[in-house]
Amino acid sequence: MSYEKALTALADPTRRAVFERLRAGPQPVGELARHLPISRPAVSQHLKVLKDAGLVTDRAEGTRRIYHIDPHGLGALRRWLDQFWETALDAFVAEAERTADKP
Amino acid sequence: MSYEKALTALADPTRRAVFERLRAGPQPVGELARHLPISRPAVSQHLKVLKDAGLVTDRAEGTRRIYHIDPHGLGALRRWLDQFWETALDAFVAEAERTADKP
DNA sequence: CTTTTTCGTAAGACATAGCTTACGGTAAGC
DNA sequence: GCTTACCGTAAGCTATGTCTTACGAAAAAG
Numbered sequence: 001m002s003y004e005k006a007l008t009a010l011a012d013p014t015r016r017a018v019f020e021r022l023r024a025g026p027q028p029v030g031e032l033a034r035h036l037p038i039s040r041p042a043v044s045q046h047l048k049v050l051k052d053a054g055l056v057t058d059r060a061e062g063t064r065r066i067y068h069i070d071p072h073g074l075g076a077l078r079r080w081l082d083q084f085w086e087t088a089l090d091a092f093v094a095e096a097e098r099t100a101d102k103p
Numbered sequence: 104m105s106y107e108k109a110l111t112a113l114a115d116p117t118r119r120a121v122f123e124r125l126r127a128g129p130q131p132v133g134e135l136a137r138h139l140p141i142s143r144p145a146v147s148q149h150l151k152v153l154k155d156a157g158l159v160t161d162r163a164e165g166t167r168r169i170y171h172i173d174p175h176g177l178g179a180l181r182r183w184l185d186q187f188w189e190t191a192l193d194a195f196v197a198e199a200e201r202t203a204d205k206p
Numbered sequence: 207c208t209t210t211t212t213c214g215t216a217a218g219a220c221a222t223a224g225c226t227t228a229c230g231g232t233a234a235g236c
Numbered sequence: 237g238c239t240t241a242c243c244g245t246a247a248g249c250t251a252t253g254t255c256t257t258a259c260g261a262a263a264a265a266g
Contacts, residue, residue: 004116011114012254013107023190029213042255044214063212063263071191078184085181087126088174115224132243145225147244166233166242210265216258223252228245235240 003080005053006073014038015046019055019069026068028061106183108156109176117141118149122158122172129171131164 010016018032029047033040047067050056054073058065113119121135132150136143150170153159157176161168 004119007110007119008114011111014254016107016110023187023194025194030211038254039256040212041214041257045254048214060263063210065213069191069194071188071195074184074188074191078188081177081181081184084126085174085177088172088177091126091128091172092174117224133241141224142226143242144227144244148224151244163233166240168243208266210263212261212263214259214261216260218256218258220255221253223250225250226248228247230246231242231244233240233242236238 002054002073002076006055006077009049009053009055009073010077012046012049014042015050018043018046019050022056022067022069026066028064028066030064032067105157105176105179109158109180112152112156112158112176113180115149115152117145118153121146121149122153125159125170125172129169131167131169133167135170 010019014036017036021027021032021035029043030040032047033043036043047056047058050073051058051067051070054070054076056067057070058067060066113122117139120139124130124135124138132146133143135150136146139146150159150161153176154161154170154173157173157179159170160173161170163169
């Protein structure tokens with residue numbers, strides 16, 4: 001049910017940049033914003049969307065909030081995609097047979 | 104490189120509805136529009152985006168255009184996701200060990 | 207206790223995505 | 237040849253997402 005939020009969250013290029021940057025490891029908001037061409041509040045808003053989609057989680061560390069990747073959302077997206085992938089392949093095979101000259 | 108287009112394409116709910124409807128098999132544009140709460144030109148526009156993302160393909164059949172799923176785009180998206188999935192799991196494990204009390 | 211750092215949220219401006227109506231083009235049917 | 241069915245594209249309107257600046261809160265530092 002959450003794969004929809006994950007899709008809309010990862011659709012935005014800036015949000016993907018934030019997400020892929022967290023791949024290198026947990027990071028605070030300011031650190032993320034420093035390497036992006038947008039303001040820090042904008043990064044916060046993006047993180048909120050990613051968190052809502054189950055793609056990231058955060059923990060407090062002093063005055064800073066450390067964000068890291070949450071496999072939860074990715075898993076949901078992957079399951080949906082895999083389930084789709086099978087029927088897509090079947091359809092592809094059927095189409096190939098249809099196009100091919102009759103044996 | 105094409106996983107980005109696939110993501111933005113599948114982010115729209117209506118476009119997902121079109122895409123999931125093609126799961127039942129190849130269908131012409133009018134048939135798709137008949138079961139959706141939007142106009143036929145709108146469906147055409149969505150199909151254009153899906154086609155551009157490598158998610159669907161079309162063939163002519165008389166005056167009608169039959170659209171069917173193209174595994175190409177799904178494959179690209181799946182590869183990107185899988186590659187992401189591994190590092191996400193590693194990070195998750197690392198986070199779990201970090202949170203756990205020192206043994 | 208005061209100051210500084212770090213962050214989230216609110217309000218508003220701006221751009222873009224998605225829808226509709228209108229139009230033209232191609233193939234089939236008569 | 238003429239009409240009908242089916243479709244893609246263009247133009248325009250509207251809604252929504254994304255950005256910035258401004259503000260307030262919480263923890264550390266001094």
